[in-house]
Amino acid sequence: MRMKSGIRFAVSALLIGAAVCANAQDAKKYEVTAPIKIEWWHALEAQYAPLVEKVVADFERKNPMIDVEAIYQGSYKDLNEKLIAAQAAGTTLPAVTVANTPYIAEYGASGVCEVLDPYIKATRFDIGDFGAGLRTASSYDGKQVSLPFLISTQIMFYNKDMADAEKIKLPETWAEMDAFMKKASKVSDGATQRYATVFPGWDQWYYETFFLNNGVKIVNKDGETTDLGDAKAVAVAQKLKQWCDDKAAYWAYGKDASGVMRQNFMDGKAFSVIHTTSLYNMYATNCKFKVGMHYLPGNTSRDSEIGGCVLLIPRKNSQAVKNAGWQLISYLTGKDVNMLWARETGYMPTRNSVTKTAEGKAFLAEKPAFKAVFDNLDHINPRIQHPAYTALSKVWMQELAKVIIEGGDVKAAMKKAATLIDEALQD
Amino acid sequence: MKANGNAITGRRGASHRKREKAKDFLCVAPALAFFAVFVYYPLVDLFRIGFTNWNLIRDDYKYVGLKNYKWLFKGSGFDTWLASLKVTFSYTFWEIVITLAGGMLLAALFNRESKAFSAMRSIVFMPKYIAISTSAIVFMWILNDQYGFLNFVMGIFGKEPVAWLNSERTALTSVLILTGWRVVGYGMMIYLSAMKGISKDYYEAAELDGANAFLRFRHITLPLLSPTTLFLFVTTFIASMKVFQSIDVMTSGGPYESTNVMVYWIYDLAFVQFRVDRAAVVASVFFVILLAFTAATMKISNKSVHYES
Numbered sequence: 001m002r003m004k005s006g007i008r009f010a011v012s013a014l015l016i017g018a019a020v021c022a023n024a025q026d027a028k029k030y031e032v033t034a035p036i037k038i039e040w041w042h043a044l045e046a047q048y049a050p051l052v053e054k055v056v057a058d059f060e061r062k063n064p065m066i067d068v069e070a071i072y073q074g075s076y077k078d079l080n081e082k083l084i085a086a087q088a089a090g091t092t093l094p095a096v097t098v099a100n101t102p103y104i105a106e107y108g109a110s111g112v113c114e115v116l117d118p119y120i121k122a123t124r125f126d127i128g129d130f131g132a133g134l135r136t137a138s139s140y141d142g143k144q145v146s147l148p149f150l151i152s153t154q155i156m157f158y159n160k161d162m163a164d165a166e167k168i169k170l171p172e173t174w175a176e177m178d179a180f181m182k183k184a185s186k187v188s189d190g191a192t193q194r195y196a197t198v199f200p201g202w203d204q205w206y207y208e209t210f211f212l213n214n215g216v217k218i219v220n221k222d223g224e225t226t227d228l229g230d231a232k233a234v235a236v237a238q239k240l241k242q243w244c245d246d247k248a249a250y251w252a253y254g255k256d257a258s259g260v261m262r263q264n265f266m267d268g269k270a271f272s273v274i275h276t277t278s279l280y281n282m283y284a285t286n287c288k289f290k291v292g293m294h295y296l297p298g299n300t301s302r303d304s305e306i307g308g309c310v311l312l313i314p315r316k317n318s319q320a321v322k323n324a325g326w327q328l329i330s331y332l333t334g335k336d337v338n339m340l341w342a343r344e345t346g347y348m349p350t351r352n353s354v355t356k357t358a359e360g361k362a363f364l365a366e367k368p369a370f371k372a373v374f375d376n377l378d379h380i381n382p383r384i385q386h387p388a389y390t391a392l393s394k395v396w397m398q399e400l401a402k403v404i405i406e407g408g409d410v411k412a413a414m415k416k417a418a419t420l421i422d423e424a425l426q427d
Numbered sequence: 428m429k430a431n432g433n434a435i436t437g438r439r440g441a442s443h444r445k446r447e448k449a450k451d452f453l454c455v456a457p458a459l460a461f462f463a464v465f466v467y468y469p470l471v472d473l474f475r476i477g478f479t480n481w482n483l484i485r486d487d488y489k490y491v492g493l494k495n496y497k498w499l500f501k502g503s504g505f506d507t508w509l510a511s512l513k514v515t516f517s518y519t520f521w522e523i524v525i526t527l528a529g530g531m532l533l534a535a536l537f538n539r540e541s542k543a544f545s546a547m548r549s550i551v552f553m554p555k556y557i558a559i560s561t562s563a564i565v566f567m568w569i570l571n572d573q574y575g576f577l578n579f580v581m582g583i584f585g586k587e588p589v590a591w592l593n594s595e596r597t598a599l600t601s602v603l604i605l606t607g608w609r610v611v612g613y614g615m616m617i618y619l620s621a622m623k624g625i626s627k628d629y630y631e632a633a634e635l636d637g638a639n640a641f642l643r644f645r646h647i648t649l650p651l652l653s654p655t656t657l658f659l660f661v662t663t664f665i666a667s668m669k670v671f672q673s674i675d676v677m678t679s680g681g682p683y684e685s686t687n688v689m690v691y692w693i694y695d696l697a698f699v700q701f702r703v704d705r706a707a708v709v710a711s712v713f714f715v716i717l718l719a720f721t722a723a724t725m726k727i728s729n730k731s732v733h734y735e736s
Contacts, residue, residue, distance in 0.1 A: 077699075080698065081698045084483055084484055084698060084701075087483070087484045088483045088484065106482075106484070106701050107484070109485075110482060110484040110485040110701075111484075111485065111486060112484050253593060253681075253682060254590075254592055254593040254678070254681065254682060255567065255592065255676075255677060255678060255679055255681075256567055256571055256592070257593075260571065260572075260573050260574065263573075263574060264573070387701070390699055390700055390701070391700045391702075394695075394699070394700070398681070398683055398684070401682065401683070402595075402682075402683045405593075405682075406594075406595070406683075420503060423503055
């Protein structure tokens with residue numbers, strides 16, 4: 001009996017030892033063994049340059065073998081173009097790049113990104129510290145192809161001073177939107193003195209949550225069809241149009257729509273605007289009134305979606321560059337640096353060890369408006385992943401904006417959009 | 428002996444000609460190599476990509492035959508293609524009108540020798556030197572429907588604000604306002620230099636025959652400017668058919684594709700929708716259209732252009 005236990009113990013010890021050795025062996029594979037210079041492409045504008053420089057300098061101090069050149073590549077769209085060109089050429093690829101979350105599906109499907117699972121396993125990177133939604137948003141086809149970096153979600157920014165003075169109740173449900181529109185807007189003689197809210201029609205991400213929370217399937221399970229032409233979707237679109245027709249809200253559309261919408265809010269011409277949480281610092285700094293954040297109303301569900309960007313390592317890089325890239329992205333997404341990003345920008349803390357601890361409380365004390373987000377962390381879902389999603393969003397955005405701004409039959413417009421979207425999804 | 432001598436001279440002549448030809452070829456070889464690598468090879472590859480399903484970032488792709496051409500001519504791409512072609516030609520037509528008519532008019536007005544006119548010429552020509560993206564951003568502010576300068580001025584005169592860039596009825600006109608501001612000075616400068624090259628003898632002779640200013644312009648200036656007009660027409664035609672930057676900055680092809688010119692659509696297909704296969708087909712067809720139009724223009728113009736000599 002004793003002998004049997006002894007054998008069992010010896011075998012277990014051997015197995016554990018072998019696993020540890022294998023892991024150490026694996027970890028060695030991803031070590032940086034010689035000095036190397038790498039590039040990090042990002043989309044953090046000039047106001048964040050000192051922060052980027054500080055983070056990079058700290059990283060270089062801790063990793064003396066790696067010299068990082070952080071390059072601002074313009075907007076996510078500009079960065080995407082440059083990454084595509086570099087990927088097609090197979091040269092001049094950065095070791096690490098940020099990517100707007102909707103690009104991950106296409107990048108993942110096309111094999112642009114290095115699969116990070118072996119790195120995570122070998123270096124025991126704490127991937128579980130990110131929420132499940134964030135992990136899914138940065139994965140493709142069950143593989144971790146990127147890591148969550150600067151994460152945001154849709155939110156309603158509102159004028160807190162106005163809300164308190166006029167006792168405006170913010171809508172919790174879709175059904176309460178009518179009353180909210182009436183109370184928060186000021187319309188007389190067919191002219192609007194103040195809009196209740198502004199719908200950002202230039203990007204479907206901002207309003208698709210209204211459709212999702214009303215039970216609309218934007219991409220069906222088959223991945224080849226949409227329900228955007230169905231009755232539920234038409235009803236949501238009709239409501240949005242009605243509020244705009246009543247001049248209680250307006251549909252912000254066009255290249256300068258974002259800037260104009262912000263200005264309207266700052267000037268008190270709009271009680272609220274629907275935007276991304278990442279812009280909290282911008283609003284809080286530039287508005288002469290207190291800015292509040294309100295989680296968007298729901299109906300059958302009350303969820304929002306992940307926005308912002310992830311970090312990835314292009315697959316075509318050499319292993320030495322990938323190893324240095326891995327060191328950099330694990331540092332950039334680490335707990336301490338994550339908190340630094342959250343404090344200095346309007347992006348959210350992404351790690352559970354931050355959001356669910358005393359540090360999270362300290363963050364909330366600093367930015368109390370973020371309570372609306374922290375209270376709903378479990379309801380922030382990954383975006384819909386489909387390689388044809390950019391084509392889908394373009395059609396939808398165009399048809400919806402046209403019918404709301406220029407007028408026309410909502411049902412026919414949504415039907416037309418759905419037909420074109422089905423074709424894009426199936427192709 | 429003489430025949431033999433002639434044969435030797437002939438052989439020498441032939442080898443001399445061969446050497447000269449080789450020398451000529453070597454002189455143009457670098458340029459040919461440059462064109463082969465950077466123009467002809469991409470052109471051939473463009474047509475090839477049109478027969479694949481490549482998305483530019485995937486390593487593997489398949490040849491799909493005429494699938495992309497069917498999408499363009501028989502599928503959902505056809506309506507967008509027709510609309511885009513219409514927008515592109517409309518934009519080109521108005522840019523040509525502004526460059527030729529505006530340029531000629533300003534050249535006739537500013538064809539004077541004084542410091543004031545010289546300064547005015549510089550002011551009108553200056554926009555050409557300003558980067559399109561910079562001027563486009565300034566014009567976006569001028570044309571903004573809520574905070575723009577143009578609507579502010581219109582408001583002073585009691586006019587309702589216009590959604591210049593955000594209405595499908597006015598978006599193309601708005602882009603053309605920027606274009607006109609940029610190109611009219613260039614047209615003027617080219618016409619001015621051509622006008623200065625016309626001999627004064629013609630005008631003096633016409634004046635002696637009793638021709639007034641309009642008749643002199645109609646029968647002397649205009650015909651003798653026709654080579655310049657042809658040059659401006661062809662270069663403006665090709666450049667404006669390829670308009671991209673002002674559209675990208677000011678409208679992104681919208682609203683509702685009302686400014687979706689061909690090159691912007693190609694860009695959108697390739698870099699936004701990841702459909703480089705379709706973009707290649709649209710670009711190939713557009714190349715053929717441009718080539719045919721340019722050739723036709725050159726052929727027609729050979730019959731109607733007057734050269735002074």
